[in-house]
Amino acid sequence: MTLKSRHLLGLESLTRAEIEHFLDTAGSLKEISSRDIKKVPTLRGKTVINLFFEASTRTRTSFEIAAKRLSADTINFSASNSSVTKGETLIDTAKNIEAMRPDLVVIRHPASGAPELLTHWVDLPIINAGDGSHEHPTQGLLDLFTVREKKGKIDGLTLTIIGDITHSRVARSDIYGFQKMGARVRVCGPPTLIPPGIESLGVQKFTRLEPALEGADVVMVLRIQLERLATPPFPSLREYSRLFGINLERLRRLKPGSIIMHPGPINRGVEISPEVAYSSSSVILDQVENGVAVRMAVLYLLSGRGTETRPTEKELLTDRNIQM
Amino acid sequence: MTQNKIIDAEGIERILRRIAHEISERNQGTRNLALVGIPTGGVHLAYRLSRIIKEMEGNQVETGELDTTLYRDDLPLKGPIYRLKRTDIPFDLNGRRVILIDDVLQTGRTIRAALDAITDLGRPRNIQLAVLIDRGGRELPIQADYTGKLVTPTGNEEIEVRLRESDGADEVIVREKKPDEKPKG
Numbered sequence: 001m002t003l004k005s006r007h008l009l010g011l012e013s014l015t016r017a018e019i020e021h022f023l024d025t026a027g028s029l030k031e032i033s034s035r036d037i038k039k040v041p042t043l044r045g046k047t048v049i050n051l052f053f054e055a056s057t058r059t060r061t062s063f064e065i066a067a068k069r070l071s072a073d074t075i076n077f078s079a080s081n082s083s084v085t086k087g088e089t090l091i092d093t094a095k096n097i098e099a100m101r102p103d104l105v106v107i108r109h110p111a112s113g114a115p116e117l118l119t120h121w122v123d124l125p126i127i128n129a130g131d132g133s134h135e136h137p138t139q140g141l142l143d144l145f146t147v148r149e150k151k152g153k154i155d156g157l158t159l160t161i162i163g164d165i166t167h168s169r170v171a172r173s174d175i176y177g178f179q180k181m182g183a184r185v186r187v188c189g190p191p192t193l194i195p196p197g198i199e200s201l202g203v204q205k206f207t208r209l210e211p212a213l214e215g216a217d218v219v220m221v222l223r224i225q226l227e228r229l230a231t232p233p234f235p236s237l238r239e240y241s242r243l244f245g246i247n248l249e250r251l252r253r254l255k256p257g258s259i260i261m262h263p264g265p266i267n268r269g270v271e272i273s274p275e276v277a278y279s280s281s282s283v284i285l286d287q288v289e290n291g292v293a294v295r296m297a298v299l300y301l302l303s304g305r306g307t308e309t310r311p312t313e314k315e316l317l318t319d320r321n322i323q324m
Numbered sequence: 325m326t327q328n329k330i331i332d333a334e335g336i337e338r339i340l341r342r343i344a345h346e347i348s349e350r351n352q353g354t355r356n357l358a359l360v361g362i363p364t365g366g367v368h369l370a371y372r373l374s375r376i377i378k379e380m381e382g383n384q385v386e387t388g389e390l391d392t393t394l395y396r397d398d399l400p401l402k403g404p405i406y407r408l409k410r411t412d413i414p415f416d417l418n419g420r421r422v423i424l425i426d427d428v429l430q431t432g433r434t435i436r437a438a439l440d441a442i443t444d445l446g447r448p449r450n451i452q453l454a455v456l457i458d459r460g461g462r463e464l465p466i467q468a469d470y471t472g473k474l475v476t477p478t479g480n481e482e483i484e485v486r487l488r489e490s491d492g493a494d495e496v497i498v499r500e501k502k503p504d505e506k507p508k509g
Contacts, residue, residue, distance in 0.1 A: 001407065028391065028408035037444050040394040070394075300408075 007126045008298055009116050010135035011176040019180060023145050025297035026290070032069055033292055043072035046303055047102040051094070052129070053079040053109045058264055058288065059129050059138070063106050066295035072303075075102070090114060091121050098122040104303055107131075112169075125302040133167045139263055140173030142294040144181060146287050147218055150259055155182035160212050162244055163222030163271055164193040167229070170263045174220060175201050188212035189244060192233035209244055215255055221246050221262045221272045237270050247273040251281060259283050327499035331473060336456070336487075336494045339472040340369065343454055344376040346470050350452075351421055358420045358448075359387040362438055363409035365427030368489040369456060373425065388413035390424075395437035417446030423470075427485040429455040432466035457496060459483050 001021045004013075011019065032040055048067040052060050060076065067074045077097070079085070084093060090109070097105070104125050107115050112132030119126050130136040148154055159178050165171045165187045178185050179202055187198060188206040198205055206212035213219065224240060234240050246260065260272070260282045268274050277284055331339070348354050354377050361370030367389040374387040391409040393399075399406075424438055435453060442451060454470035459477060475498070477483055482501045488494050 025408050028410055031411050032394075035445060040444065041440070042394040042399060 003301060006302060007115070007119050007128075008137050008302060009119070009126070009128050011137050011140045011173045011180070012135065014137075014177075014180070016180045016182075019141070019144065019177060022141050022294070022297050022301065023148060025301060026141070026145055026293040029296040029300065030290070030293035032296070033289070038069050039071055040069070041071045042300060043067070043070040043303055046072045046104065048072045048074045048104045048106060048299065049097055049102045050074060050076045050129075051097070051105060051107040051109075052077065053084070053090075053107070053114075054130070056108055056129070058291070059108065059136075062288070062291045063127075063129060063138075063295050063299075066292050067299055069292070070296055070299060072103075072299065090117070094118050094122050098124060104299060127298060127302065130169055133169055133172070135173045135176075136169040136263075137173050137177075138291070138295055138298055139170050140177040141298070142287055142291040143170075143174055143220070143261060143263075144177050145290045145294050146261065146283055147178075147259070149290070150283055150286070151217060154178065157183045157217040158186065158215055159183050159218045159220060160186045160188060160206075160216040161220040161222065162188045162209065162212065162246070164225060164229075164233075165189055165198065165222075166193050166195045167225055168222050170220075171222060175203055179203075183218075186212050186216070190234050190240070209250070213250065213254060217255065217258050219246065219254065219258060219260050221260065223263065223265065224267055224271050226267075241270050245269075245271055245273065246276050248275050248279075251276050251279060254281070261287060264288065327497045329495050329497050330475065331496035333488075333494035336472075336496070339456065340372055341376055343470045343472065344373055344380060347373075347423060347452075347454070348377070348381060350469070354381050354383060354385050356419070356421055356449075357385050358413075358415060358417065358422050359385055360390050360413065360422055360424050360438075360442070361387070362424065362426045362434060363389055363391055364490055365456075365485050365487055366425045368487045369427060369454075370425045373423075373454070386415045388415065390438055390441055392434055392437035392441055395440045397433060397437065411441070413445060417442065417448050420446075420448045422448040422451045423454055424451055425454045427455065427487075428457045428459060428483055429453075429466075429468055429471075430459050430461045432462045432464035435466050436464050456485060457483055 003018055032038060050060055050063055064074050106127045106129050108129040109131050112134035114131050115126050115128040128135060128137055144154060151157060161171050161174060175185050185203045186206055187194060187203050188209060191207050194205060260276060262272055262284045266272055266277055351357060359370040359374050361367035370387050374385050377385050389410055389412050391411045393406045393408050452469040455468045456472040458468055458471045458474045475483055477498055480501050481498050484497050484499060486493055486495050
């Protein structure tokens, strides 16, 4: 099994076999995190750069731990204390980092498509750790891994994603990933938070919670991202919570054996009640644990891949008319 | 392609019984032993040895499997072209006598990787090596403590161990090498 691309930009462009290859590799690597000595020498001498242009605790820590458990050296770079504050562009920053000869770049950026842009400018494997409202492929993979681990399969299951579908890169990656792996996907939220035409991705759309939860095997609760919403898309948080929040009463009415997921961080009492988040149906902390194994698999499989031929910068500037 | 069967199913069974006796003799019994197989052939052989020892001595020897891929010395050169297998050692290795089991010993590089992998998992009292076939061609100073059969194929011959658990039949054959074949550990 070889991967078509040396980058991981999204789940949209992966085949089912490639997704399974990532999940199977993560399955083999998970055991390392339960050892006394949580380290293998596999990526000794490789350098992983974490380029984070957006606040992140979970994802950045998870990538850093994953790299360190494989013995790679990691350098964390966050936009707040870097030359970005001096006005350097993304491409210039990346070119300078490339000159220091790292082996892999992990990037999170508020602009959709920023990781893809980097692939045209630097000759390194690029891993998307979340770009704008586009994709968050390692989150998608860890969600798939967790469901496969808990339910034993993904084929034929029904996944309901609840919340702000419009702005969620997690929703996008989950929609692509779960459908490729044979699950049915439903999305549910206030009409103002569901993009028009979402059905063209093959999902079923619901604006009321009860029918969306009927028969669901997996319930993915998304965070209401207050920081991303300029004007509130619903009258109040209390109303959102009443209409779409997952509480104990709604949990009890779910199909027996169904599981609750959340990409974190949770807003307690808004989209999910604390009793649900820490109930026996919740696999939220399993998702976090599995995130390390999945990111180890991504770093392992994308490291050491041969270089591709790519256009020169001059060709890029003239052919694509990209402004520096 | 010409191929020549050098050991049949009965032969493999006899070798394993002999190795089980040797292990027991050398360790004055089979208490405090652990069998660790290297995927995939070595794992099947480890479970068979465990069963034979159970029949012979009456006690259950703990058995696990150890994937050496992450410890290979050619990964930095070739990249992750190998599919990962499973490491599953659900018991403590500290203070144990560990018998490492593989189907074919050639360069010794897989065993070197296995020794590093075991060191990361614990500190056994000692580590011994059992192999079904020693086909020569060592690149490292590693020797087996228990050898099923010593075979020295010519330059364009390859040894293949087939086991019923994965290949449907028990046999060891010598055949012509396929063009791009890599040496086994």
